[in-house]
Amino acid sequence: MSANDPALLRSPLHEWHIKHGARMVPFGGWCMPLHYTSIIHEHRTTRSAVGIADISHMGRLRFEGPGAAVFLAELITRRVADMVLNQIRYSFVTNEEGGILDDVLVGYYHDAYGQPFYVMVVNAANRTKIVDWVHRHLPPERAERPGHEVLFADVTALWAMFAVQGPRAVEVLQPLVDVDLHDMKYYHGAQVRILHPAAERQGGIISRTGYTGEDGFELSIGVGIAQGVWEAILDLGEPLGMVPTGIGARDTLRLEAGMPLYGHELSEDVNPFEAGLGFACHLVGYDFPGRDALKRIQSQPLGRVLVGIELDGRRPAREGCTILADGRPIGRVTSGTYSPTLQKPIAMGYVRPEYARPGTSLRVDVRGHLEAARVVRLPFYSRKRKGKSQ
């Protein structure tokens, strides 16, 4: 599919990206920037200073009404009812077999009138599937149950979303919002006013979340002010070294940080325990699709587990490459790239549990070349943490 395909959705910043030299590529049904200069440059700038990425392709689903909390608790694998205001949780939406339909972030906020609402951020490629899944579990009689009403809306097209990531992210964004970002906890957010004329007095949601392994924030604002606010952030950030970054660097950054990507590490054929993400499954309490299956899976030995792999040579392993040990196939690579930080090829993949211990010698069949490799602990990269973020 070409990036010009009219079926692809476009970000409110589409024209800006093109004007600033982005190479546009299809991604999850959207036309998004792969990079503006080079993936390695944008990656390194995010690690050393700060980058800004347009992530308006991420699906945003909004739930409100008196029945919203219980409805979500009966839809996703993680507890919802005990979330405190402005808290965000990583969770799964699973099918009846415990397979992963999507990995999501759910945030709990109050609107300007003090009314609670939840925002679920879903992967672009899974948005339609999850919207259908929600509708299936939210027939009118459920949505309109007196006293437990649930209002559901896909607000993706109404909101732009930016990721500002890197050690200087707080410095860049602090002048733009009316909350103290230094004190904002990791996996928390806030409804904010945006202190810039380009925001036309509109507000937004900012959260200390990201997909890079760096400190950073994600900001959702109305599409009408998207370009003005994007440019305002760049004006503030450029003196600190900020550059716009594309989905190419987003992928290498998340891979170094050991974060899974749906369609690669996660799919309907994978359960959260194999992916090492059992922490996001709360199997007592509310019943959600897949809960009983996950209980069963949890009580049995795993057939495969997700591991990090470092290769000794210079040839990167790619998705689909066979992993071997003792001369036999024992798994498959789900993502692989060259790590700009470690300056060597890294990969993630599923292997039989007996080969999952860090240090285990492997070989990866990279198009016929049996490359020497070994299991390493995830993540490949973790930032030096300081301050209050946990």
Next chain:
Amino acid sequence: MNPEELRYAKTHEWVHVETDASGRKIATVGITAFALEALTDLVFIDLPEVGRSVQAGVPMGEVESVKAVSDLYSPVDGEVIEVNTGAADQLDKLPEDPYGAGWLVKIKITDEAGLKDLLDYQAYQKQCAEEMSEQ
């Protein structure tokens, strides 16, 4: 080398053909600036071994970028007589001089028939423009 005087494969390799002192036709092959710009972020090039026989239109090596792997095609029929390991070890320098220091492989041509299928500069420019508009 002047890009306007080179020949090109549709697969984005450039070719410079010259006759050496002993009358052999030698093709010097590299990757075009257009292709390097499109690939960006090169991390590894696997070049053929000296002595290997190669065929026009058949992969003789691989080019790895951060994002993906592409084949390096031989634009001519012949035998590899020299490879530029220096360029392969300094990939970040490759885009600075793709038609000079960035040459990759020298091939002794064994069959000149395939040379007529190569594009001239104008035809290659046209192909690149078409690929740009498809992107």
